[in-house]
Amino acid sequence: MPKKQNCFAYKKNGCKALRVKECEGCICPFFKTKGEYKRGKKEVKKRINSYDEPERSYLIDAYYGGKLKV
Template sequence: MPEQDCFAYQRGRCKALTVEKCRGSGCGFFKTAARLAGERQKVFQYIQSLDERKRRHIIDVYYGGNIKLLNGEEGCL
């Protein structure tokens, strides 16, 4: 697949890595926006399945305490 299909390819360059040239589907970070969205959804479902204490810890550490980010509100995720 061409690099333009990767979620991280924006404005002619990779936003995930500091590289001279995008390797397209040969890159270890390559994934489509649809695949990224699916993987995020699985992660959110897993986090929601955890007990309240663990869930709160993850929200505080990785989402700055903003549960709206975890829920995908505000167009963030």
């Protein structure tokens, strides 16, 4: 069973991804290991890069506040 400390979002003071009082650990539907998080982000970048401009810029602005580097 995965430990909450293995979640990509778990830091010393709790979860950095969600507004929760306490980390729910392995029952949390957003639990991902650091490896899963990195692979997922890589897939997202690959998918976004498959679009032409201006769709690519639209997606980056709409879902990542313009801050995703692809």
